[in-house]
Amino acid sequence: xxxxxxxxxxxxxxxxxxxxxxxxxxxxxxxxxxxxxxxxxxxxxxxxxxxxxxx
Numbered sequence: 001x002x003x004x005x006x007x008x009x010x011x012x013x014x015x016x017x018x019x020x021x022x023x024x025x026x027x028x029x030x031x032x033x034x035x036x037x038x039x040x041x042x043x044x045x046x047x048x049x050x051x052x053x054x055x
Contacts, residue, residue, distance in 0.1 A: 004041070
């Protein structure tokens with residue numbers, strides 16, 4: 001969850017849905033680890049969400 005929250009998501013909800021679908025196809029059961037996510041997410045710049053993004 002921390003990795004997903006830190007990613008900027010330039011494609012917004014559509015990109016999130018596509019990413020989750022991709023991960024679930026690759027690993028349909030069990031716990032999803034950071035290593036199971038696309039590499040772009042784990043190399044995402046670390047930043048704090050703005051107040052508007054949190055809303």
